[in-house]
Amino acid sequence: MKPFAPMPLSIKLPLLAAAMMILVGAVASHQVLRSLARVQDARIQELAQMHVEGLSVALGPLVLRHDVWEVYDTLDRAAQGGEGRRMILTAVADDRGRVLAATDPRRVPMDSDIAELAGDAVALENLSVDGSRPVLSLLAPLIYQGRMVGQIATELDVSDLLTERRRAVLILIFGNAVAIGLLSLAGFVAMRTMLRPVTTLARQMTETQGEPHQIPIAEIPRGDGELARLAHTYNSMVDAVAAKAEAERRLAERERFVALGRLSSSLAHEINNPLGGLLNATDTIRAFADRPDVVRRSADLVERGLRHLRDVTRVTLDQNRIDTTDRDLGPDDFEDLKLLIQPEVSRHGLDLEWSVDLTGGAECKMPAGPVRQIVLNLLLNACAASGQSGRVGLRARSGVEQLTLQVTNTGPDMPQSALDRLLDDGPLLPGGGVGLRLVRELVKGLGGWIAHAHENGVTRITVGLPIVREAANAQE
Structure with a gap:
């Protein structure tokens, strides 16, 4: 099925229907041809039986008397009849298998062995138009008054029956091809019409x-x-x-x-x-x-x-400011953040631990605005969670591949609603820290990650942001 995987459903279904119709047509055609073969076999067997029985009645006394001329005359008159046109050769032999007379004396001489003519002949009940031979050979006993007095060998011309069978095959093939083509086309149009809403849905989902x-x-x-x-x-x-x-x-x-x-x-x-x-x-x-x-x-x-x-x-x-992404991050931005957060630290009576080292990422290209917003929101949330006389800290380090920001605070761990806002993209529930969902959106926009830990009464929020080097940009 892999070669058909890229095909749309509106094409695969009509193709499947066409394949099923071809299978049904093949089975039906086979049954028709079998029925035709049975009818032809019955016709040829009936005709051969009438021929043999007629000759048996007419030739029985003549064969007993070995009256060769009368036998030949009877065969000649039988060959002039309607069924004689199909019986292209008939030979009559006595009970010893010696030929008395034949419709073609040159081919079957008198007193020759009839077995030479009936080498591939079959009995009456086995006579069948097998489709490969235009002439069938029949060898039947000549019965007179309940006893066998001789043998009759006959060759039957069945070329017209073979022609009729070939004509039936051509008609079936052509008719099935036309029917399958028309039905497949109708199925394709109907399927395209029925599946148009699905096509529209797929287009709305993939092309928007x-x-x-x-x-x-x-x-x-x-x-x-x-x-x-x-x-x-x-x-x-x-x-x-x-x-x-x-x-x-x-x-x-x-x-x-x-x-x-x-x-x-x-x-x-x-x-x-x-x-x-x-x-x-x-x-x-x-x-x-x-x-x-x-x-x-x-x-x-x-x-x-x-x-x-x-x-x-x-x-x-x-x-x-509205546009904060046009300037690269630098040490001055963290000094500004320290100045901004200092009143909140003083109001709560907190101890501020501040450690910023950007020497490892001096050549990094990173927008200052989103990073400032991330740090400020995390620090505000940390100040609110620490309570009175607690401790809040910021540790910023630039490495070879990323900038790592870690905000710490003492006090209880973050509630589940706040963690959901910070670490999950699910629906927002009431409650939670200030700006935590905004922090997550900004970090995702910069291609970074967020981690949370609470050990020994200290909550740590770690943010990793990938660094784009100026040298790498120049190479690109």
């Missing part, structure tokens, strides 16, 4: 470049048949897939905004404290305008506060 589309209503069969139900079920599945994708997109957006809201709240505290110091410095400058040393110290304080606010604002803008 990963985004399934509904089957148009005009192409769905009418009624409540299997193909119609299949098409409606497919359309329902397309609606469900689209609804699921939209729900996941909205949930990812919501989680992103939740993370940004929490981050903004922490940054507000980070900005509010320097603002209080700046206002105090400006009041000091106004109050002690005549004292240069006080004004200078206050101005230095204002400058440090403004620089801090500038750095916080820059990092926030970099983190939330």
